[in-house]
Amino acid sequence: MDPNTLLDRFLTYLAAERNLSPNTVEAYRRDLTQFFEYLREGWGVNDPTQVTRKEIRRYLSSLVRYGFKRSSVKRKQSALRRFYRFLHREGWIPSNPVVRLPGLKPERGLPEALSEETLRRVLDQWRPEKPIEIRDRAMIEFLYASGMRGSELTGLRLGDLDLQQQVARVLGKGRKERFVPIGRKAKEALQAYLEIRPEFRPRTDHVFVTRTGRPLTRTHLWQRIRKTFQRLAFLYGVHPHVLRHSFATHLLDHGADLRSIQELLGHKSITATQIYTQLSLEKTLEEYHRSHPRESDE
DSSP states (O other), X not given: OOHHHHHXXXXXXXXXXXXXXXXXXXXXXXXXXXXXXXXXXXXXXXXGGGOOHHHHHHHHHHHHHTTOOHHHHHHHHHHHHHHHHHHHHTXXXXXXXXXXXXXXXXXXXXXXXXXXXXXXXHHHHOOOXXXXXXXXXHHXXXXXXXXXOHHHHHTOBGGGEETTTTEEEEEOGGGOEEEEEOOHHHHHXXXXXXXXXXXXXXXXXXXXXXXXXXXXXXXXXXXXXXXXXXXXXXXXXXXXXXXXXXXXXXXHHTTOOHHHHHHHHTOSSHHHHTHHHHHHHHHHHHHHHHHOGXXXXX
């Protein structure tokens, strides 16, 4: 069954029979459209009546894993529950796959980080050709190479870059100045972008600009990163802070000390950085239980 037809009938039901407000109906439309996109791109499923509990559970888990707030995930789960209850009542499906779906696990309170393998696969296989994609590649490479905040990236000026020394000057929270690294891959991506930057007819000296040459906003940055990882790797909810967390976690995994990571991240207190120690410990224990001969069940 065509998902748009089912969605239109469901939204009509919400508006006409349940008397929900236009804003609430529109929220249902957004949440369910995102789910249909996930089914199509992630699972090759074009008919929501063919969905099983497994796809729904994996969808909700991916939202949690890649940075969506718990309240947002619960709202999307509620939209799915109501949608499939409607389909079941109308006879479109024999049973409701959302019934007795396990609740979300409690929040761990730790930042999510993409694995090194995932980032390497996405970035190494990406061959951008359009100017906008060349810009986006430079932004993502730079964020992962430097650990910058999204707001720091959008505020970056051309004069802050020193590609020869491979460093950038950043004004962080409280206008505290620090210098962050520009790795080799990030430098290459930045050079490629700076070569075609004039095509955007920039009206500012901000490094990253929009199609119309204006400074890139934080919201626009989040949208571009989210859509890029969704399109290239079916990863949902990736945002600048995920790349920042990945930067810090991978540094720690490779032996960097907390004080160095604190300086690179621009944390005022070492306490804010120590959360990454727990992330690294979890990985260490996982490797121990997998590898130690005395941990084997055999």
